[in-house]
Amino acid sequence: MSILRKGRGAAAGLRQDRPKGECQAAYPLRAHPPAHLSRVLRLGLWLLRRERSSGEWRVLLLALLIGVGSVSTTGFLGDRIKRAMSEQGAGFLGADLVVTSPRPIESWPAHALRTSRALEFASMASRGDAFQLATVRAVDAAYPLRGVVRIAERPFEPGSPRPAQPPPGSVYVDQELLALLDAGVGDAVQIGEAQFAIAGVVAEEPGQLGGVFGLAPRVFLRADEVEKTRVLQPGSRLTYLYQFAGEPEETSAFAAALKPVLDNTQRLVGSREGVETLRGAFANADRYLQLTALISLLLSVAAIAIAAHRHALRHYDQAALLRCLGATTTQLRMLYAVQLLTLGLLGSFAGVAIGALMQQALAGLILPDAATRLPALGPAPVGAAVASGLLALAGASLPALLRLVRVPPLRVLRRDLPPLPVGASLSAAVTGSALLGLVAWYAGDATLVAVFVGALAALAGVLALLARLALLVGGAVQRMAHGPLRFGLAQLLRHRFDSTLQLGAFTLALFLVALLALVRSDLVAGWREQLPPDAPNYFLVNIAPHQQEAVAAYLAQHRLQASALYPMVRGRLVSKNGTPIAETLPEASRDSNTLRRELNLTWTTALPANNVVLAGQWHGERRAAEISVESGMAERLGLAVGDELGFQVGDQTLAARITSVRSVKWDSMQPNFFVIFAPGQLDALPASSIASVHVPPDATGVLPGFVKTFPGITLLALDKLIANIEAVFAQIIGAIQLLLGFLLAAGMAVVVATLLASLDARRQEAVLLRTLGAQRAYLARGLWSEFLALGLLAGLLASACAEIAMALIGDRLFELPVRPHPWLWLVLPAAGALLVGMSGWLTTRHITRVPPMQSLRELA
Amino acid sequence: MTPPDSAQFPPRQGDSDPLRAGIRGESYAAVVARGLSQRVPTADGSLAILSEVELAVQAGETLAITGASGSGKSTLLGLLAGLDQPSAGEIVLLGERLGELDEDARARLRAGRIGFVFQSFQLLPALSALENILLPLELTGRADARERAAHWLDRVGLAARAGHTPRQLSGGEQQRVAIARAFATDPEIVFADEPTGNLDADTGARIIELLFELNASAGTTLILVTHDDALAGRCQRRLHLVAGRAHEAVPA
Structure with a gap:
């Protein structure tokens, strides 16, 4: 009270001092100090905090959480699987990088990689009268940096992993050399001018399968005993092998620095080139992982967009009131932007945390041996996940937000007034560029981006058309149906726009999940076909x-x-x-x-x-x-x-x-x-x-x-090679199954977000119908028939889309044969009906339970 | 946030606390409307909601806009408050020609200087009673926002309900919170749209008492829309609308 009284007194005092007649026509100026930016931001955060319990932000946050959670799990896990696979490749090569040179290389670009040096040359090995040309590799104690060398006591035994460097005065030799020299383990063999004891048989060594046919049998020698043989003369044909291993970032940086320095007699081989046979599998797995990350992200973007739309719809009144109370559009924009940013950061970091936990658990499950060696997650993938969360949120919710800011203040008096339309091209540009950015970021590969963007655009158009057509068919069915089914279908048709949107969203979710499942099973089948059980070994x-x-x-x-x-x-x-x-x-x-x-x-x-x-x-x-x-x-x-x-x-x-x-x-x-x-x-x-x-x-x-x-x-x-390929496939298949689970979660998020978006309208109708005498069971059956029909239709549409897409991308992207999938047409509609029916019922069931009076009061 | 044509107006003096109109006999027009018409396009051509309304409300005056449903009362209120723009005519609100201001400039003009009371209360459901009053104060950047909000909640007799959300308040209580919100920024004009429309007769009567009591003690210009004769009778002047035309402006 006292504040006001004092204020008014001061005002009156000022008025007395003013010369009369100065502002006859005009009105005395009075303006409050402007609301500073910081104040608007504070207000935004305050409103956000107050609304956290109202549940309006929860849908958005949940969608973001699932989206970023699945993206980061996919990303982190994908990163680890890639590393594990490149480790396999490195195992074949014996290192992450190998440089071969006919001359010693003295100076190297700076690096912190582990290194090993070996010298390879051809020399005669002899025992008594028998002699044979052998490929001698003189190695240090660090060889091999990756993969294993197995040394056996007798030929054709599996042997045990050991350093390739034999004890002083001895060598390890190939089993063929034993046969050729008619020798056994423990016998002596002459190389150059020195005698060596055969200490073991080389049962397995890296690089053995790199397409090096026609090489003379292998002998492993100590690098410090080469001198003793006196076989190296000026002009001898020598190969210096420099091997490097370390973190992928470091090795690739080192490789990049190295390339310009090497001349054309020197060769740089990376772990990806460790073995030609694995190249196809690497490429396919890489693509698949990219695709999965991309699709779970797109699904969460769809969920976020729908949630954001609903959020905006529910905040028109708030925005109108704020404008009525004097907030400018800039202030409103700032206010909602800070809310969105806060939410985005919150959801993204929580999602990253979920992703990190999940991948930790799953990496251990899928890659038990690799998980222990893989380093902690770097800031780069975390940053990428957070940034993509923010980008997805911004792209998906800005159009809704822009609309929110354009609510006419007159809405406080006339609640039916919609916000002014935001230019369709503007929203499309905002969402489109955000999506394109994300797609380009995750896919990386131009073909993949082009195929995907094109396919999605075509899909959106086709889906809208198909959904309309399907609803027309639904209309015919509805006319023949009766009871709750008739009511449920009528509901579907009454909200034609909403139904088209929901049908489109469900179809998209089911289609993408089905597509990845198909690609997965076709990939696996394709690989199995490529490796028949009687493949040469x-x-x-x-x-x-x-x-x-x-x-x-x-x-x-x-x-x-x-x-x-x-x-x-x-x-x-x-x-x-x-x-x-x-x-x-x-x-x-x-x-x-x-x-x-x-x-x-x-x-x-x-x-x-x-x-x-x-x-x-x-x-x-x-x-x-x-x-x-x-x-x-x-x-x-x-x-x-x-x-x-x-x-x-x-x-x-x-x-x-x-x-x-x-x-x-x-x-x-x-x-x-x-x-x-x-x-x-x-x-x-x-x-x-x-x-x-x-x-x-x-x-x-x-x-x-x-x-x-x-x-x-x-x-x-080739046994070991085949076993290794199978191990890689098993890992990839495990990862793929897991990623499909996440994709399903993202798909469900879309379904739930879509349903929540229609919840208010549904509740209103349910209340009205109950007030008019509809029984709860009738309403429940109506809801069920509506959702089942929706899920069924979505499943059918998704099957058709999946078949077409498989025919297109299976052929182009993965070089897999085109084949029909009849089971799809049963599984997808059934899964669609079940999923949509269940989630629809779970999301909306309480609307049949709320007493009409309470709902009417809430709606008032 | 200086008004666009501030040069025409006397400079502000001393501290920023506002000068108040209508004190010591000097009379300012708080709202002036000249030749105000509002037409909306319909399927059968354009429909006149308001035609040629002339109006001047002096600072500190109370005016009731009455008329049957659909006579254009709320439309007029919306136009006078700068929430909408007329098809024709001119409005001068607090010395500013609204036609010369864009949407944002009109919003800036409203900020803190105009209070609103609505038929449907328009309280934010997520905010408590106190926080709803705090909202316009925060928006206008008052340093003493919290004290003021508490003070106004006390003035409408709801100090004990500060933490309650609108859902936990009765209709009458919600409208009292809304009235406190309207007066909390110490506005020059309060617009009220059917303030008792959603309330029973007893509660409505008490709300009217409160509204006029606060208005009298604050010396605010009050423009309200009602079809309640008792409420209209409390105002100094009355503007009666019939089919969009202002028929009489009778002193109460």
Whole structure:
């Protein structure tokens, strides 16, 4: 009281001092001090705090929580799975990065990586009268940095993991060398001028399967004992191997710094290139993870958009009152923006926390061995998750917010007044650019972005149309139905716009979940198909021409299935149409590995299994200077049918015209070749042959006999490679199943948000109907029929969309065959009816229970 | 936040506490309307809701706008308060020509200087009684907002209900909170739209008492819309609308 009285007194006092007549026409000026920005922000936070219990923000927060939670779980887990997979690749390579060089490299870019050095050279190994060329790798104590070397006591035993560096004065050797030298573990072998004891058999080593056929058997030697052999002379052919391992960020930074420094005799190999066979699996898994992250994010954006719309709808009165009380549009904008930002940060950080906890639990479950070695989550993925949460929230809710700010103040007197429309193009631009930003961010891959954005845009249009059509059909059904079903369907049709929106949202959620489930099962099936149980598990390398028949007879005798025998000549691609090949390529692709290393060239008349001619014609029996080239190589080097290629084989030069381009299944475990000659071109050159063979697990006893019979033939085991590939697949499949769970949660969030958005209108109607005498059971059955019908329709539409999308992306993105999925048409509608029915009932059931009087009062 | 044409007005003197109109015999027009018309487009062409209304309310006056349902009372109130814009005519509110102000400038003009009482109370459901009164004070940036809000809650006799939300208050109590909110910023004009429309006769009568008592002690200009004769009778002047035309302006 006293405040006011005093204020008025002071005012009167001032008025007395004023000269009369000064403002006859005008009104005395009076303005309150302006509401400072900080005050508006405080007011926004205050209102937010007051409303937290009113539940209006909860939907929004929940949607954000699920969205960011699933995105960060997907992101974190995906990151870890990628790391685990690249560790597998590194295991094949023996390091994260390997640099090979013919000369020692003295200076390196600064790095904090673990390192190991090895020196590789060819040298004769002898014992008594027997001698054999061996590939000696002199290693330090750190070798290998990744993966394992297994040393066995006897040939064909699995052995145990050990450092590759043998004890002083001894070596580890390949089992073939033992056979070739007729030696055993404990015997001595001479290398150069030094004698070494054979301390064990190399059962497994990294890099063993990197496509290095035709190499002489392996000998591991201590790096500090190379001197002793005196085999290294000036001019000796040496390969220095520098291996590096560390954090992915560090290794990639190091690789980037290294690339410009290396000359063209030096080669840099990353763990992703550890083994060609895994490349396809890596690429598919990568894409799949990206896709899943993207879709769960898009679903949560949809949920947020719907929740934000509802929030705005419920705050029109508040906004109108604030405007009436003198808030400007700028102040309102600030007020709601600060609320949104607070909510966004809150939801995003909570979501990240959920994601971090989930991935911790799940990484342990899926990747028990990897989880312990993986470092803690860095700030980068956390920042990315929070930022994408904020971006999603802003993109999804700004249009609603803009509308809220444009509420006419007159609404305080006339509550039916809607806010002024916000330009459709503006909202579309806001949401569209936010979405596009997110898509680009998560997908990274331009094809994926294009396919997805295009598909989603088309989908939105098609869905709107289909939903309308479906509702028309529903109308026909409704006319024939009676009782609560008739009422439920009538409800559906009465709110045509809402129903279209809900149907669209449910369909989208079901469709995306189904799509990923399909891609998953097709991916898995595709992989299984690529690796049939009788896939070859051994390569026979270095089969001399005179041994061919004997080998074939031996295999037949032991009932072992073998591929065709392919003669193999090593040669280098030197020219295209008379021009040196390097000159035909852009600068960037000149250091292609295909040019640097020698290619395994073969000739055959029959197109190998798993090869498909994509262009031109297979040469068949034609004895002409013709070749067939693998499609990837043709693409990398810009080769086409009709080009004439020159090859350097030993001291000879050969020329041949490309008459066909083939696709090759590199992961088929068959001998695969980049270049296949027509017969008659290479026959005169010295060649050994290669074949692959499937040895069933119970027939491995045949192998020692084979090695003894054919001491010169190298037996290369693929078992471990296959086991490793299967382990990677198992991890990927586990991860995928898990991510589908999250996706389902995001889909449910959309459904719940959509239902909540219609809750007010539904409650109002239910109350009215109950007041007019409708029984609770009648209302309940009405709601059930409405939701079941909605879920059923959504399921059917989603099935159709999923089939079409699978046909499109399965073919383009994952190189999987197109096949129909009849079960989908049963499962999706049933799942849709169940999910929508359940969540619809759970969300709305209380509206049939509230006493009409209470509701009428609340609605008043 | 200076009014756009402040140069035409006398500069503010001393502290920022406002000068009050209608004291010591000097008379200012709080609201002036000239040739005010409002038409809305309908399916059958445009419909005149208000036609050629002329009105001047002096500072400190009380005016009742009466008329049957649909006669344009609330529309007139909305126009006078600057919540809407007329199809034709001119309004001068607190010395400002509303036609020259944009939406935001009109909002700034209202801030703290105009109070509202609505038929449907328009309290924010999430806020307590005290906080609802606090809202306009916070919006206008009063330093003593909380004390003022508590003081006004006490003046309408609801000090004991400060923490209650609108849902926990009766209709009469809600309207008292709304009245406290309207007066809390020490406004120059209070617009009231059917303030007793949602209340029973007894409660309505007590609300009228309270409204006029507060109005008299604050010397506020009061413009209210009602079809309640008793309420209209308490006002100094009455403007009766019939089909959008101001028929009489009788001194009470």
